[in-house]
Amino acid sequence: MKTEQAEPTGVVGLGELSRPVRPRLGIAIGLQAVAAVVAVVPFAAVAELARVLLAAGPADHGRAWAVAAIAAGALAVWLLLTTAAGAIAHHADLDLQLSVRRRLVDRLGRVPLGWFTDRGAGGIGKAVQHDVDAMHHLVAHSLLNFTASAVTPLVTLVYLFWVDWRMTLILLIPIVIGIALFVRLVISLNAGTAAYDDAQQRIVSSVIEFVEGIAVVKMFGQARRAHRRYTRAADDFATFFIAWMSTSFRASAVSALVLSPVTVLLTMLAGGTALVSTGNLDALDLLPFAILGLGLAAPVQALDFHSHDLEMASAAAKRVGALLAAPTLPLPAEPRQPDLDGGVRVEFSGVEFAYDADRPVLSGVDLVLAPGTVTALVGTSGSGKTTLAKLLPRFFDPTAGTVAVGGVDLREIAPEQLYRLVSFVLQDVQLLDASVSDNIRLARPDADEESVRRAARAAAIDERVCALPRGYDSVVGRDVRFSGGEAQRISIARAILADTPIVVLDEATAHADPEAEALIQDALSELAAGRTVLVVAHRLASVVSADHIVLLEQGRMVEQGTHEELLAADGRFARMWRLQEQTGLGDAYAGAGAAKEE
Template sequence: MNLNAEAEAKKQPGPISQILSPIRAKLILASVLAGLGTMLTLVPLAGIAHIASITFGMQGGSISSALAMSQHEIWQTVIISIVSLFIGLAIVTIGELITHLADNHITHHLRIAATKRLSLVPIGWFTSRASGEVKQAMQDDIGTLHELTAHFFTTLGRSIGAILISVIYLFVMDWRLAIVAIIPFPIFFMVLGSAMKASETHMGEFVGGLTKINNAVVEFVNGIPVIKAFGASGKAHKSYSDAVKSFVESFLNFTRPLTGSMANANAIVSPVAVLGIVLIFGTLFVKLGWMTAVDVLPFALVAPGISVPLLLLGFITHGLRNATGSAERVQALLNTPVLEQVNQVAKYRFSSNPEFKVENMSYGYNDQTQVLSNINLDLKPGTVTAVVGSSGAGKSTLARLLLRFFDPTEGRITLDGVDLRQIPTIDLYKNIGFVLQEVRLIHASVRDNIALGRPNATQKEIEDAARAANVHERILELPRGYDSVIGEDAQLSGGEQQRVSIARAVLLDPPILVLDEATAAADAENEVAIQEALSKFAKGRTLLVIAHRLDTIMHSDNIVVVENGSIEEQGTHQQLLDKNSRYANLWRLGGYAAMSEQQEELLQC
């Protein structure tokens, strides 16, 4: 079974092959053209050798008489050389043009494909990843692939073409001196391969040392306040210093066999070294009578030129490793699992107060990690449902499932009797608004952030939403007001960003609102402003509140206690106290704190 799996894996094309499959034929054509063009551009070298042979190889007579006798042949050689040079350059240019056009095509294709894919993946996928991870795949890695498609294949073709035509030409001229002239190149690969093997034995040590440095830096930077407070800077510095010393030793072990061998290998195939070998053995062959002095000239002109394309092959092959990693990440992004689309209802019209139901729902990250089990909930229109429980019980996961950040592994969630998987995303989020603890604002103007769900909203509607969220006056204080850009001239605190997200939900005006600890990260002043905004906005809407403070949800129509991924009990505040079970214990442990007017109004709306 394992052997079959391995065989199937070997049959699978590599990541670069998969990514570049739409333009494979164009890249092959461009590589072949670049190789042929390069071959033609090297014809003048053979022409020079041929003219020298005509001029100096004739027996008897002066140089002038030799030129007179062979003038026609010389001019013919010159013309052929010049024409070959320009035709070769033209063919190489055509090859470069083909690769750049192919690069534009594949870059456009990958960016569009990635954008379409990301529009279909669960929103929860983004919450579990840093924005830099997505940016790397969409921007940096596709940029790396640009270098591959636009330059690698034509460079590969030119290098192989130059080496191939040079070797063929040398063997045509004299196979004995050709063998001697190319001896340095196999030696180059033998020395380089031996050095790489020696370095690979220390690769694990090198990577481990680098990891230790990274960990030491993170530990030191994150612990600076504690280090300063307790005067432990000497110990912290020693930890970092030890990691650096350990890495230096690992680095030297890794590079020591490589640097010396690389220097020796490069010296072996340097043009000067190759020319020296050609001249030494060429002189010997002339003395032995195997060839004339003028016959050595083609080898002196062509053989040293093999060094440059050979070293260039090594350089671009090294770059291919980076491109392989980039292709793997881009391919992984394009293969990201998407939300299931089941018999979608096009432009379904929901009632003004749709009913939200959760039926026998379970959810797990994988087979071993079950987060929620057999959840049943009925959110009646216009009611307030509060979800409470200890940390890690699954409350936030439940909220995100209701928002379809991801889909349940079992059961279903319905809106007016329609499974969420059947509702187009644009229609779903017209009916469900949310204000979460983690605020997500995009790099755009404040106006665009508020109007994200309704891009056609008027300025008055946007300002009215901002007023309802108690953030209008703060926006006017920004350098460019509503035109200020988040992260540039709009520097907002966490609580202010939360109010912008509330304004976004207000403008969307959904009948259902999900609140997940919307004030958890706000200071006292912002919490009052947020609670006041939410209390006005929540009136008449179906409300689901995820809360840790029980005093803020005691007037809810239904309180759901979640523990270990299951609903342990539910009912009104008084009903649950009378049961004297989990909720009652939580209430006694937490105590009752006086609610603000805004908090009480929010739960009584």
């Protein structure tokens, strides 16, 4: 069997994601770095202009105009360079978002269906939308701002050292102290983050415990005690948070005060006065420090905000990278066509499955689903029923053994061909934010309205939909909200319209009320007629008419046969049947196999 191997699933980070636009980002950053150098020129020119105009003797007007022209030209060049850098960065950002979203869609379209059932849609949606957006600010803005904030102070310091190295060292005193305080603040905040997360988790846990258990504690007269536990957890969190934030705010305020223009100006004036009064510095040489020195701390402080953007974008990129590293479903290099003559036969041969090495779920399963029959999987929770059923529509691949349709291993059948053979109705129904008609024709987008209506009538949902103001054009979630049983019948209509020869039913009536349950059973009977059906059932009464019943226990087949044969054997199935009859579950309803008798 030749299959195309899945792509490597190594960690994908921000650097790898940005690879397609990295050359353009490099150009944008280079232009921004040059612009940051040029940005210092107008301020230095003002200081030099003051030297020319305030020098002893007649002013050199030619030199003054030349300096002014240089300042104006530098300003124009700075504007041109920053505009070009911003345009290139934004263009690269748009291409990056398009590239990442295309990669996500391509990857998610090739992962096993079971991968989605293990993850919430919220996390996937957050990565596809919000996490990709989180990288926008970094690529389009923060990298350029970070470059400017790093280059401008360095160029400024080089110029000021050229003017007077002693005055520059004096100017650096508050800046170095402020940066040291800020670094200490960041370290203390990082050290407290773990404690903050723990404290937040404790209060969240106490809230959930209080809310979920309020009925029980009230019943036993313990509401006051439960409330005390919650308030104690809230008070502990508030005490910790206030102490943590108070320390942080004090340190932040001290750092901001030391780096403030007022502190820098006072330090510069004190040092400058001492140097000028002792004849070690010309008074005019104070001008470059007064003009450029006051703005030296601002870019340094901005580095923190840009580093925060980098941290947020890196975290978002890791979440996106985790999706891009999801294992893909191996595809056959040379797809084979199953033999469908005489009906569709399904064979499980030596099937084993484990989610990981420490969690074996199925072991040694050998099972045949004869064409046009109903096979029921029963057993206690955790026995492996749903996992076995999900191997047929290839939600997962078995870790050992084969699942074959028409004599061909599922791994040798092209996915598009497989889903023309197999449809499934799960207990947790997912309806799209689309019209009722589009939800039903999901498996056959080209189906006409009459085919959709016919499938809805067979699923006993047509009357409910026609009663809506907009009928089949009603949008789910906006124009109408269906109950669990109604949503299940729409799901069944979808499977009926798909008209596949194999149907997998997983606890399709698990969450339905008795009235809806009867309607769903009628719809399932319509769906099961003439098809090869694999049904997962919790209530044994729902599968009494099944052609073949398999009892699973701890991932193994322990009993199999018809309902009558299993009762006559007086084994585990018979004990389960008697237990369910005693608890009232034996009076439920006729099963999916009832259609065969009709």
